[in-house]
Amino acid sequence: MTAETEELAEQRLLEIRTSPHIRSPLATPQVMRGVLIALIPASAASIYFFRIQALLLILTSVVACMGVEALCQFLLKRPISVGDGSAAVTGLLLALVLPPGLPLYYVALGAAFAIIIGKQIFGGLGYNIFNPALIARAFLMAAFPGRLTTWLEPFTLKVVGSVDAITKATPLALMKFYSEPTPLKNLFFGNVAGSLGETCALALIIGAAFLLIKGYMDWRIPLSYLGIVFILSALIWKFAPGSGSPLFHLLSGGLLLGALFMATDPVTSPVTKTGRWLFGIGAGLLVIIIRNWGGLPEGVMYSILLMNAVTPLINRLTKPKPFGAAK
Amino acid sequence: MALTFKAGLHLQEHKEATQGESIKRLPPPKEVTIPLLQHLGAPAKAIVEPKAEVILGEKIGEPQGFVSAAVHASISGVVRAVRELPAPPAGRRVASIIIERKEIEEQPDFKSSVVTLDKLTPEDIRAAVAEAGIVGLGGAAFPSQVKLSPPEEKPVDTVILNGCECEPYLTCDHRLMLERPEEALFGLKAIMRAVEAPRAFIGIENNKPDAIQVMQKICQEEENIDVAVLKTKYPQGGEKMLIEAVLARRVPLGGLPMDVGALVHNVGTAVAIAECLTSGKPLMERVITVVGSGVREPANVLVPIGTPLRDVIESCGGLSDTAAQVILGGPMMGFAQAALDTPVVKGTCGILVLERDEVLPFEETPCIRCGRCVDVCPVFVVPSDLARFAKAADIGRLMEYDVMNCCECGCCAYVCPARIPLVHLLRLGKQLVQTAAKKS
Numbered sequence: 001m002t003a004e005t006e007e008l009a010e011q012r013l014l015e016i017r018t019s020p021h022i023r024s025p026l027a028t029p030q031v032m033r034g035v036l037i038a039l040i041p042a043s044a045a046s047i048y049f050f051r052i053q054a055l056l057l058i059l060t061s062v063v064a065c066m067g068v069e070a071l072c073q074f075l076l077k078r079p080i081s082v083g084d085g086s087a088a089v090t091g092l093l094l095a096l097v098l099p100p101g102l103p104l105y106y107v108a109l110g111a112a113f114a115i116i117i118g119k120q121i122f123g124g125l126g127y128n129i130f131n132p133a134l135i136a137r138a139f140l141m142a143a144f145p146g147r148l149t150t151w152l153e154p155f156t157l158k159v160v161g162s163v164d165a166i167t168k169a170t171p172l173a174l175m176k177f178y179s180e181p182t183p184l185k186n187l188f189f190g191n192v193a194g195s196l197g198e199t200c201a202l203a204l205i206i207g208a209a210f211l212l213i214k215g216y217m218d219w220r221i222p223l224s225y226l227g228i229v230f231i232l233s234a235l236i237w238k239f240a241p242g243s244g245s246p247l248f249h250l251l252s253g254g255l256l257l258g259a260l261f262m263a264t265d266p267v268t269s270p271v272t273k274t275g276r277w278l279f280g281i282g283a284g285l286l287v288i289i290i291r292n293w294g295g296l297p298e299g300v301m302y303s304i305l306l307m308n309a310v311t312p313l314i315n316r317l318t319k320p321k322p323f324g325a326a327k
Numbered sequence: 328m329a330l331t332f333k334a335g336l337h338l339q340e341h342k343e344a345t346q347g348e349s350i351k352r353l354p355p356p357k358e359v360t361i362p363l364l365q366h367l368g369a370p371a372k373a374i375v376e377p378k379a380e381v382i383l384g385e386k387i388g389e390p391q392g393f394v395s396a397a398v399h400a401s402i403s404g405v406v407r408a409v410r411e412l413p414a415p416p417a418g419r420r421v422a423s424i425i426i427e428r429k430e431i432e433e434q435p436d437f438k439s440s441v442v443t444l445d446k447l448t449p450e451d452i453r454a455a456v457a458e459a460g461i462v463g464l465g466g467a468a469f470p471s472q473v474k475l476s477p478p479e480e481k482p483v484d485t486v487i488l489n490g491c492e493c494e495p496y497l498t499c500d501h502r503l504m505l506e507r508p509e510e511a512l513f514g515l516k517a518i519m520r521a522v523e524a525p526r527a528f529i530g531i532e533n534n535k536p537d538a539i540q541v542m543q544k545i546c547q548e549e550e551n552i553d554v555a556v557l558k559t560k561y562p563q564g565g566e567k568m569l570i571e572a573v574l575a576r577r578v579p580l581g582g583l584p585m586d587v588g589a590l591v592h593n594v595g596t597a598v599a600i601a602e603c604l605t606s607g608k609p610l611m612e613r614v615i616t617v618v619g620s621g622v623r624e625p626a627n628v629l630v631p632i633g634t635p636l637r638d639v640i641e642s643c644g645g646l647s648d649t650a651a652q653v654i655l656g657g658p659m660m661g662f663a664q665a666a667l668d669t670p671v672v673k674g675t676c677g678i679l680v681l682e683r684d685e686v687l688p689f690e691e692t693p694c695i696r697c698g699r700c701v702d703v704c705p706v707f708v709v710p711s712d713l714a715r716f717a718k719a720a721d722i723g724r725l726m727e728y729d730v731m732n733c734c735e736c737g738c739c740a741y742v743c744p745a746r747i748p749l750v751h752l753l754r755l756g757k758q759l760v761q762t763a764a765k766k767s
Contacts (some may be wrong), residue, residue: 006409015652015686018751020737021679022338022495022658028692028744084692126693126745218698271698272709315712322729323567323706324580 027214031266032085034216039092039261041203046196049154050100054196058095060104062160065110066092072120086125090114093133093261096197097141097254097301100152101167106144110136130308131268134301141301151193168193171252172297175244187251198254210258217264220276221283225259226250228284236292243292254289268308275311275318285309329533331558334569334705336738337420338495338561339532344625345618348497350506352629353642355402355428360752361387362414365672366462367469368394373424379406384435384609388425390457396470396673397460398424401611401631416655416662423670428635431482437608444513444520449475452521452604459603460673461610465489465500466563469675471600472590475521477585483693486527488515488575488597491557491564493532494657497677499614500594502627503564504538507598508545508683513599515552516603522590528554528573528624529594533640534559537745561659562736566637568705569741580732595676610673617643621650630671636678639668651683654706659737692745700739700749706732710739710749719757722763730756 033241046054059104073080082088094114098107114306117139118132119125141148153168171182186192197204211217234246249255263269263283270279281302290299363369364370364474371388375381381400388398407425414421456759457472466531477483488511492500511529519527529546533540533556543554555573567578569591576587584591592600595614602608611632618625623644630639640646654661655675700710708729716724733753741760 006471014667016663017687018748018754019661020659020741020750021652021654021661021663021681022685022741022742023687023746025691026742026744027746028695031695031697033745081692082743085694124693126695149456153417162635264681266695266697269696271696271701271709273698273702275399276698315709318522319709319728320701320704320707321707322580322732324577324582325577325729 020281027264028086031086031216032089034211034214035261036085036092037087038207038211038216039096039197039205040049042096042197042200042257043092045200045203046096046100049190049199050111050152050196051155056104057098057100057102057107057196058092060089060107061095062091062109064108065094065115066122068112068115069120072116073124076120084125087115090119090132094136096257097133097137097195099148099150100196101150102147104315106140106147110140113139124268128267129311130305131262131265134262134305134308138305139299140171153193154191154199156276159162170194171248172291172296175248175252176297179242180218181244181248184247184251187248192252195254195257196259201251201256204256204260211260220273220282221263221269222259224277224280225263225284226255226283229255229287232288243244249291253298258304259283259285263304263307268311270311270314270318272315272318272320274320275314278314279307280313282310329556329558330518331560332563332571332705333709334703334738335563335568336561336703337559338741339494340559341618342498342501342534344496345627346501348498348502348626348760350499350502350614350627350629353631353634353639354633356634356638357428358407358635359401359426359632360412360423360635360668360670361398361401361426361632362412362421362670362672363388363398364414364421364461364470365674366396367467367631368392368396368473370421371395371398373409375406375409375424377406377408379404380404380429380431382431382434383425384437384611386460386609390470391458392472396462397458397459397606397609399602399609399611400426401633402426402428403434406431411665413669415664415669415675419663437602437606438605439602439605442605444516445523447517447604449521449523452517456521456600456602457604459599459609461596461599461603462673462765463593464595464613464673464676466570466660466674466676468672471592471596473715475518476591477522477590482648483522483524483585483590485525485574486515486519486522486524486588487555487569487589487591488527488529488594489564489566489569489591490529490531490535490538490594491569492520492535493559493561493564494659494661494676496618496679498618499616499676501535501538503598503614504535505541508541508766510598510601511542511594512545512549512552513570513605514599514601515592517600518590518592518597524590525551528555529553530555530557530563530569532557532559532563544668561738563732565705565734565736567734580729583734594629613673613675615639615671615675616677619680620682620685621652622646622678623647632673634669635668635670636664639671639678640667640680644681647682649682649684649688650680652681652686654679654681659741660735690746691748694747696744697744699742699744703738703742705736705738706734708732710753711747711755713746713750714749717752717759720759722759725756730760735758
């Protein structure tokens with residue numbers, strides 16, 4: 001017996017690793033895959049409301065993001081890591097924040113911007129300051145403001161690429177510029193004008209519930225973000241009923257998509273729990289300010305990008321006090 | 328309501344394999360290798376020459392200085408050599424005494440007799456513990472007599488006996504509490520007497536209800552000793568976490584338990600102290616858990632210090648065909664070993680053998696700044712940042728972010744979805760800071 005074990009030990013080199021020797025099964029690709037799965041309901045809803053155009057837009061964005069990522073990594077001689085799913089997540093999120101009627105070459109341009117300027121220039125996954133999908137949308141918004149604010153009425157797009165569809169203002173614009181409320185039911189189920197993935201609140205909530213249950217997402221940012229918007233819009237509503245009810249603000253525009261899927265991007269949000277609270281509160285304040293007193297009807301994108309910018313500062317300020325440090 | 332601390336992890340316990348296995352004594356091996364440094368502090372000095380005959384329990388290494396520990400022969404035989412060999416846990420080369428077994432007629436039997444603690448002075452207890460070479464058996468192996476000598480200005484008011492055994496797989500402390508509760512209690516009382524502490528708790532995680540019951544029963548008569556039931560959460564057995572959970576006191580940054588009037592000793596250490604007081608038996612054997620899918624017959628065994636891992640594994644049915652990694656200690660803080668002739672030492676609480684498909688691949692990917700490591704860190708540092716600073720050798724930032732507070736429990740690396748070897752990098756960071764401090 002001794003000889004046998006000795007032989008076994010000699011035959012194979014014993015593996016040397018540093019501790020710990022066991023690990024949680026959750027790895028980055030699973031988290032990314034989880035986000036993709038969580039976005040299926042919203043993607044499906046967008047295809048339901050905006051038909052083949054939505055599907056093409058999603059495919060273009062995802063394929064372009066993955067392709068550009070692989071190309072960048074190849075040219076920069078970095079390890080090709082398209083398989084980790086992060087570029088696919090960026091692509092899908094970008095598609096979901098674009099208007100349904102946007103021509104596909106704009107989409108591809110946005111996707112390239114998201115990956116090159118939004119991510120690879122900083123050093124790739126984990127190093128970027130801004131959410132790549134949102135920074136790309138901000139770029140498209142600045143470059144083609146008309147295209148980015150042309151919204152379609154659901155179910156009206158007949159021919160791909162044509163402008164034959166009926167354009168319609170978003171619920172937030174209707175409220176802000178025409179004081180015209182949108183029924184909450186439509187906002188909840190998504191039968192309104194808006195970006196691909198933002199219209200159907202139900203689909204977004206289902207996806208977020210999945211992420212929360214799986215432990216892929218921290219609840220602090222969504223809760224504080226949505227909570228502040230709810231509370232403040234309720235206060236404002238009390239004094240200015242024309243500003244829209246708190247539920248209206250919660251369900252309209254990109255708030256749910258932003259709060260549940262964009263603000264929670266781990267790379268660009270704080271690493272500390274206190275920091276996440278601050279991030280959500282700050283983003284919520286910005287949304288309320290822009291929606292009520294800004295020139296734009298919607299402020300989710302800028303609220304998140306601005307909070308992305310101060311995230312390193314938040315991390316620094318909320319560095320936890322080490323165990324046993326003097327109070 | 329079970330007591331607990333902040334942050335930490337719920338781990339799969341893997342204790343089923345051995346928690347029902349009573350401790351069995353292994354026969355003395357043909358040869359033992361006894362390192363002169365098995366503890367924190369200065370190595371002991373060999374007091375035997377090659378070819379000398381030694382008997383079981385004979386002192387063969389004399390402590391050098393206050394923070395040091397004596398070592399004793401764990402078998403009777405002949406000293407074959409005294410030379411430098413890689414010693415556990417980390418493989419550092421340490422002068423070691425190799426003893427070849429030889430049957431010697433007159434063996435001490437270490438029969439225990441009734442000892443009344445009241446008749447012993449704290450000094451007697453400390454002297455006996457020092458003479459017996461007892462060190463902390465929970466893993467850190469700090470010389471016990473040092474811990475039993477708190478300075479006058481820092482009186483200890485509460486002793487906590489650590490029966491948490493929060494590392495997955497390990498069950499040796501659990502078995503000791505079930506099988507030798509009287510000795511554990513006697514050892515605890517001796518510790519209390521040595522430091523003149525009026526109060527004590529026995530901290531046990533609630534995944535060991537039988538041990539809780541046994542200890543509660545035995546403490547019924549004791550006015551000032553209670554069992555503290557703790558939530559099963561890693562690393563509850565860490566000294567700082569245990570003191571916080573039981574006493575709601577926080578050991579100050581860079582401080583010691585005695586700074587908050589507490590003293591923590593492991594269950595195994597208490598049993599060893601009881602043994603040395605009642606029978607004069609030095610620390611020359613210990614209970615270890617041999618476990619993991621790479622071992623054919625997992626067990627809790629009482630082995631002579633210095634027994635090669637190979638012999639211990641042999642007596643537990645040997646390695647399985649797919650065994651690939653041999654770890655001294657638990658899976659969270661244990662050390663992987665390169666060779667099976669490594670000896671069991673005083674601080675070895677277990678031998679964990681993992682199979683090929685359980686061995687972690689090297690697959691570090693970029694940090695996605697998800698903050699999971701921050702969420703679980705029980706000492707509240709920011710492992711992701713510290714790892715970055717360690718890679719950049721940024722000593723200023725390492726200090727600013729309190730790298731020295733890291734207890735290397737492994738929670739951060741366990742949860743990291745990017746598979747960054749955080750503990751490794753933080754250790755590197757600590758080393759950088761220490762080296763810089765030495766230079767200046």
